[in-house]
Amino acid sequence: MKIPPSEIKxxxxxxxxxxxxxxxxxxAIRALRHAYPKAQITLLGLPWGKSFTERFDQYFDNFIHFPGxxxxxEQELDKAxxxxxxxxxxxxxxDLCIQMQGNGSVVNPMVELLGAKYMAGYKIEGHYAPDDGLFMTYPDQGHEIERHIRLMEFLGIESQGNELEYPLTTSDYDALDALQFDIEPKKYVCIHPGSRGSYRQWPVKYFAALADYCIDEGYKAVLTGTKEESDIIDAVISHMRHEPINTAGKTSMGAVGVLIQNAAMLISNCTGVSHIASAFKTPSIVISMDGEPQRWGPLDTRVHRTINWLQSPDFHLVFRETVELMSLAG
Structure with missing residues (x-):
């Protein structure tokens, strides 16, 4: 390692x-924890990140809210x-601050102000970065997971694999049980039509068609989403022939995790839930609307099928992938 564990607390x-x-x-954080098992690791992130560090408490010890x-x-700057x-x-x-936000063109000067003994992260030509040998040129290609593993390897930290995780607790299972949805494990398909930014949302009529198909095949269709996504889910329901189970705004992120873990399949936009499905190896159909499926789609292309909609805007292609994946899942 470029920085010995004895120097990093x-x-x-x-x-x-x-x-x-x-x-x-x-x-990448798993590799970091393995390299520095006794260090306290603090996330500097958006307000919701506190719950993230609590879920991943085997890797994170503390959280500090970053105010923009x-x-x-992602959020408006609060100067005070x-x-x-x-x-x-x-x-x-x-002792060490690692910039994992992006290429560093915007935030590297700020990261230096944080006052850590050592600073590491990404840089790009023509923009400032501390000249300490710990900033690598941003790898503007490849999967997002692999980009961060490469940063760890650049720092001399050995990879601990590229598998995703999503820890669940007893309270997560209890939270889902308390909602008393009429479902059985592997007898339902999760449909997630929402995503941040309307440009990343597949047309609701297509989600409705696949939900109806799943019901025709003997599965229940469970529509997932936040309270803010209720309108999208209502729009899906309005296009359906059958009645799905609407969980919008009723489930915590832990309960959603349990739903996806026990589902026969997930059908979603390329958003956070697709990574949860990847962590549980739940088969999934992922619609990429941002033109970067090679960066954000699940790595296992046998269990997960990512469709680049900008390149192949063909519903019949998605339907065929769904039929094939359902046959494998069944």
């Missing part, structure tokens, strides 16, 4: 993004809170 990870983005760094920064679209954030992080006296 406290590590900060900067990645202020959403669920799917965060799940994709878990294999100019040029980052940002000043307090800087002081809070500086007072932690981190």
């Amino acid at each position: 406290k590590i900060a990870i900067f990645r202020a993004l959403q669920l799917g983005d965060m799940l994709c760094i878990i294999p 920064y100019p040029g980052l679209p 809170v940002f000043t307090n954030f800087l002081k809070q992080v500086q007072d932690e006296h981190f």
